[in-house]
């Protein structure tokens with residue numbers, strides 16, 4: 001496998017000149033800014049932190065909020081996106097990358113000449129891609145599908161049809177032969193730029209390499225390609241890169257237009273001279289024209305770290321959510337911002353509903369993990385109003401057995417028969433589970449099972465587990481900020497609006513925008529990729545985002561918001577990523593419920609204080625960054641240590 005990859009690499013080098021048109025179109029984007037020399041992804045990510053000096057309290061214009069290229073601001077709708085499970089970096093990102101590649105081939109007029117395709121998966125994508133459904137995602141992307149719109153229930157059958165028929169329809173129009181064993185290459189060594197690397201290469205019928213590109217899935221569904229690699233926040237989600245405002249791609253909004261022009265001119269001058277056929281020339285010219293205009297994106301509130309964010313809220317008398325809303329106004333109308341936020345919530349809520357109403361007993365994969373959300377949900381319904389208890393999934397065919405529809409039309413609100421007196425479940429033998437284990441004839445007698453419950457924790461766990469079971473089965477979830485951690489934010493928000501809120505619409509918007517601001521800080525200051533930082537970068541970040549957002553919805557100050565976010569991260573530092581069998585199931589699903597509970601605890605602690613604390617959110621983000629840097633790669637989404645190796649999978653389990 002490695003030798004064939006090495007051979008391909010050699011072939012790619014030899015054919016570099018032939019790739020010039022595709023490279024030119026992509027490298028027409030700026031490579032660097034005056035503040036940021038071109039570095040590899042991982043180097044730049046960590047190097048950028050050197051700019052994050054603490055704010056000087058006496059400085060009238062804090063350095064943190066100066067409009068520099070290295071600010072943290074991206075769109076909330078870049079950070080949250082509607083995707084497909086089970087992984088943002090291993091499923092959503094690769095699907096997007098594959099779609100980008102075939103669309104570029106189409107745009108360059110190369111697609112119809114493609115006879116053969118090679119796909120290289122590197123590093124973490126090779127190590128855990130199989131369990132994370134990376135091959136399925138790439139096949140769907142190559143066929144032109146997008147994570148937001150693909151019909152998730154068809155992925156499995158379509159994938160197996162491609163494998164069985166040995167045919168792939170690129171971009172939905174051009175059919176080629178494809179042999180999975182021959183054409184997908186797995187290399188455990190990562191590419192130099194990032195642990196999650198992919199390389200796509202296409203050949204004509206004579207076997208000549210026509211085009212190739214490398215893409216890096218940097219977490220949260222964000223995709224960066226080889227040529228434009230300096231910009232980790234460059235975003236290729238629902239908008240094609242050619243349609244994204246130049247300034248937004250490069251996070252240079254705030255820089256004067258002449259600076260943008262200068263950057264572009266320098267980048268263009270660095271390109272090798274090539275002859276460009278008509279289509280590409282037009283594309284390049286269009287890009288150059290758009291760039292020369294400096295783009296339209298001028299954001300009013302740029303911040304680089306939490307200190308700067310807090311100062312902006314104080315200076316302009318805005319909440320964090322209001323500040324993010326004002327930034328979104330640069331691209332969207334108020335109506336669109338509102339609609340998109342509520343759409344995100346609708347998908348989150350629908351994934352909770354899908355999880356608690358599932359009739360599938362186990363999750364996909366050879367671990368045969370039992371779904372728990374339906375049982376947890378039924379248990380929570382028990383108690384005061386037995387007639388409201390949802391039926392057992394096994395009786396789903398009986399009339400009236402389905403759960404209520406998603407909350408967009410009919411909320412899953414309970415008038416709540418909470419389970420203060422739940423009986424233990426009956427044993428399979430029908431004799432009932434033993435209530436006490438241990439001898440009463442002992443100086444220290446055993447404790448009979450208590451009937452006490454913690455209802456809030458039960459609800460939070462149920463909601464989080466529901467979402468993550470949907471994610472683990474390849475269903476529709478919101479990447480928040482990643483798929484592996486997609487249960488934390490919906491869980492806390494659901495609890496807030498079901499049990500606490502007097503204005504759900506206001507709270508949904510406040511929650512999502514506040515949590516987005518916190519997520520931006522992590523994305524710039526550290527990472528939201530488990531392949532770079534372990535689970536602290538996924539569930540840890542999600543818990544931090546949810547904690548701060550909950551405080552905002554409970555009337556806390558921006559300082560308290562940041563304190564809650566800090567507390568949640570402080571106690572997530574060092575959390576490793578070691579999914580058993582490479583599946584986003586164990587420990588991932590339970591970890592989300594604990595992340596949600598931790599978020600609520602952190603919010604309560606922050607609200608009990610004055611926002612004065614010895615560890616700032618910026619300190620915690622920096623601690624996470626260095627912990628991520630120093631963490632052994634075996635704990636970064638490779639399944640090479642931790643639970644992934646200490647838990648032995650029964651050999652009798654069927655292979656997935």
Ligand code: SF4
Pocket residue numbers: 484485530534535536538539576577578579583584585587588589591637
């Ligand atoms: S352990 Fe955490 S980071 Fe790793 S796959 Fe599971 S949820 Fe994601």
